[in-house]
Amino acid sequence: MPSPAHRGFIGNYNNFGKIKICPLLLFFQRGQKSPQDYFLVGLANDNHPAPPTNVASKPIRVLDNTHGFGQACSVEPPPILHPEARPPKLKRKGPWKYIVFAIVAVAVIAAAMFWTLSKKVSGVTVQTEKVTRHTITETVVANGKIYPVVQVHISPEVSGEIISLPVKEGQFVHKGDLLLKIKPDLYIAAINQTRANYESSLASKATAEANLEKAEADYKRNKELSDRKLLSDSDFIGFKVARDVAQAQVESAGHQVDVAKANVDSAQDALDKTTIVAPLDGTITTLNSQAGERVLGTVQNAGTDIMIISDLSRMEARVDIGEMDVVLVRAGENAKLEVDSFKDKKFAGVVTAVANSSEGFNTGSAAGGSGGSSSAGQSATQFQVRVRFTETNSFRPGMSVTAEIETRSHTNVIAAPIASVTTRVIKPKANGENDAPKTNSVPNEDMALTSTTKADKKANDASKPVDVVFVVEGNHVKAVPVKIGISDEDYYEITDGLKEGDEIVTGGFKAIAHDLDDGKEIVKKPSSGADSEKPKP
Numbered sequence: 001m002p003s004p005a006h007r008g009f010i011g012n013y014n015n016f017g018k019i020k021i022c023p024l025l026l027f028f029q030r031g032q033k034s035p036q037d038y039f040l041v042g043l044a045n046d047n048h049p050a051p052p053t054n055v056a057s058k059p060i061r062v063l064d065n066t067h068g069f070g071q072a073c074s075v076e077p078p079p080i081l082h083p084e085a086r087p088p089k090l091k092r093k094g095p096w097k098y099i100v101f102a103i104v105a106v107a108v109i110a111a112a113m114f115w116t117l118s119k120k121v122s123g124v125t126v127q128t129e130k131v132t133r134h135t136i137t138e139t140v141v142a143n144g145k146i147y148p149v150v151q152v153h154i155s156p157e158v159s160g161e162i163i164s165l166p167v168k169e170g171q172f173v174h175k176g177d178l179l180l181k182i183k184p185d186l187y188i189a190a191i192n193q194t195r196a197n198y199e200s201s202l203a204s205k206a207t208a209e210a211n212l213e214k215a216e217a218d219y220k221r222n223k224e225l226s227d228r229k230l231l232s233d234s235d236f237i238g239f240k241v242a243r244d245v246a247q248a249q250v251e252s253a254g255h256q257v258d259v260a261k262a263n264v265d266s267a268q269d270a271l272d273k274t275t276i277v278a279p280l281d282g283t284i285t286t287l288n289s290q291a292g293e294r295v296l297g298t299v300q301n302a303g304t305d306i307m308i309i310s311d312l313s314r315m316e317a318r319v320d321i322g323e324m325d326v327v328l329v330r331a332g333e334n335a336k337l338e339v340d341s342f343k344d345k346k347f348a349g350v351v352t353a354v355a356n357s358s359e360g361f362n363t364g365s366a367a368g369g370s371g372g373s374s375s376a377g378q379s380a381t382q383f384q385v386r387v388r389f390t391e392t393n394s395f396r397p398g399m400s401v402t403a404e405i406e407t408r409s410h411t412n413v414i415a416a417p418i419a420s421v422t423t424r425v426i427k428p429k430a431n432g433e434n435d436a437p438k439t440n441s442v443p444n445e446d447m448a449l450t451s452t453t454k455a456d457k458k459a460n461d462a463s464k465p466v467d468v469v470f471v472v473e474g475n476h477v478k479a480v481p482v483k484i485g486i487s488d489e490d491y492y493e494i495t496d497g498l499k500e501g502d503e504i505v506t507g508g509f510k511a512i513a514h515d516l517d518d519g520k521e522i523v524k525k526p527s528s529g530a531d532s533e534k535p536k537p
Helices: 096-119 185-227 233-272 361-367 369-378 445-462 509-515
Strands: 060-062 073-075 124-130 132-148 151-154 160-164 178-182 275-277 282-287 307-310 315-322 334-339 346-354 382-389 400-417 422-424 466-473 476-481 483-487 491-496 503-507 522-524
Touching: 124 509, 132 483, 132 491, 185 233, 315 346, 315 400, 334 382, 382 400, 400 483, 503 509
Parallel strands: 124 522
Antiparallel strands: 060 073, 124 503, 132 315, 132 400, 151 307, 160 178, 178 275, 282 307, 315 382, 334 346, 334 400, 346 382, 400 491, 422 466, 466 476, 466 503, 483 491
């Protein structure tokens, strides 16, 4: 260690091997003046690292300039202190634990699935029931509107201004009650004119009759003179012609009187039509005009539809039925009517009329050409059917109604639930033998052609799906082709293929529609309470 006499000194090292305090020591080699002779022994603080461990611990001879320090000194290097060992950092766990967890979870799931599949029954689970007899009523459902059976549109026959309208919409009127009155001034003037013409025609007729009387007297007098040869024939002919003309004038005057009388009657009728009364007892369901409006008569035009009077005591439903179902509907058939305004209630009705032509048919025919046919083909063909209510209620025209018309009904017939009937392609027989009778004759070309045609037709028929019902035979099912008759909401009538008491598959839907086939193994599942409740026959 250097003596205290030296102006430089070396600081102390702390426990971590770093110089805590160290002044700057400059040592100069004696007799050297170049900047290379200067070197820095050490400058250390908290931001500088400790001296390297590979520095040799050998004393360093340092010459001090006589002008600076006066003598040379030797300085021992500071002891080399090794840094304190830090505790090792904890290593982060790798993703292997998640991999192990995933493998264990997959193994557990696979084991559960294997156990479930091993316990699963091999057959198709189905529900069954016995074939019984039922009463089946086929219905046709159609929608429409409610209308009065009797409905009268009131339009004036003469044109003019409404000066009186004492009724309002919804009012009940009796037959003969005043509905409205049109201004009659024009028609009063017309009748006065026609009456004057009538009086004039009567006067003309009287004049003609007087002329006839005079001409008749002249004719008789001149005829006596002509008989005595006192008058020439030419003069006598003149008196005869004058008499005939007078007679014709009288007849013409009579016709003129008739014409004038008819004009008077027509003018009077027009005047009377300015007052309109109710044609029947009913309710004013629609009122389109008001007092002060001008209306157009129906003499040469369609006229103004002023109001509608309806007999609400007799109502009917007018529904539209498609062409496939209208052939089943007949007048007199019973129906059930459900009005949207009266929920959970059905009304009885009877069919009164079935349209003979479809709606819009006359319009399309009048249009003519390809245009009418094209427009008719774009919409479905509908026929209007009228169903009268047999019971009265507070129905109003225009209410929506749904009609269920009973078209056919069969009692005590073998029936199967609708859900049990599906379609399948029946496989041909395994032996593939031809059903044609065997003969010893040699077939000619015509016979071979006929046999080929029949075989092709039979093959085509065999490839077509047919209606089948799966009949239970032990723990298997057999696909039995059936023929279907009429149906209702729940059952099909089976006319061929089943007999009473056969056990058939009725559920579930996926099993009947896809899973089951001829000879398929099944497992019966007891029906739930909801499924076991079937409609009573």
